[in-house]
Amino acid sequence: MFVHTRSAQFLRRAISISNSNSTSISLIFSKTLNPNFNNAVFQCLIRKISTTSSLSSSAAAEGVWRDPNRISIWRRKKEIGKEGLIVAKELKRLQSNPLRLQRCIQSNVSRLLKSDLVSVLAEFQRQDQVFLSMKLYDVVRKEIWYRPDMFFYRDMLMMLARNQKVEETNRVWGDLKREEVLFDQHTFGDIMRAFLDNELPNKAMEIYAEMRQSPDPPLSLPFRVILKGLIPYPELREKIKDDFLELFPGCSVYDPPEDLFDDQDWETESDTD
Secondary structure, eight states: OOOOHHHHHHHHHHHHHTTOOHHHHHHHOOTTOOOOTTOHHHHHHHHHHHTTSOOOHHHHHHTOOOOTTOOOTTTSOOOOOHHHHHHHHHHHHHTTOHHHHHHHHHHTGGGSOHHHHHHHHHHHHHTTOHHHHHHHHHHHHHSTTOOOOHHHHHHHHHHHHHTTOHHHHHHHHHHHHHTTOOOOHHHHHHHHHHHHHTTOHHHHHHHHHHHHHOSSOOOHHHHHHHHHHTTTOHHHHHHHHHHHHHHOTTOOOOOOOTTHHHHHHHHHHHHHO
16 A cells, blocks of 8 residues: 555656646545555556656556665665574584585575575675575575565675685576676676686676676776776786776876886795795
8 A cells, every 4th residue: 555655755746747637636645645546547647657666567556666766685784583593503504414404495494584584695695605605595586576686696796706616606697697687887897806806807807798798888987996906917907998098088097017016026025035
């Protein structure tokens, strides 16, 4: 039911746009802000709103309002509840026993609330528990409430980059491509930098190729983040630097001294001696 003030504001705005008369307005809105869902004018207004406010067709049929400013569940603060904490400890205890682990997933993990499941996955990612994170990754994608989300995949890829897991990265990347998930330019830059910082330049360049093919317009800041991460890889850096200067001809790029890493190697050797 539409009991939210924002809902009323959106609907009243749509009514003013559609030039509905006062009789229609009073018919749709009661004093309790509970609309008549069977009213033809209301159904027309819902279709208008759905084009600009992320209201899905199924939500319109059921009269469920979805706030376009709602934060993705993968970006919210994640706190593990008591049930989630118990399941997380049990999964860590059983991860060396595949059969018992699978039974635990089927009997216990499948009964977790959405918030607990998301929190347990986030905690495993924080702890770099790659094996268990991949297990819960599969569970999440099978849940009825699951929707492809850029932040869900970003967190997985960042964790895999920290642990230099190329095979798992290829699998996750294949899944997001099949689900047609699109990263924005800042997320591309952050993910690529994570792979560069963890000595996986080839994988980073594969992600860069995807970034260049993205329909999202290029931004200078993600390129600067990438260029800084490419300092240990001068040949790759020159290639991306050329692309950057071509896209942003009015910008300049800081080039570190050529002997920067030679000096670092010398200092390391001196410390060893």
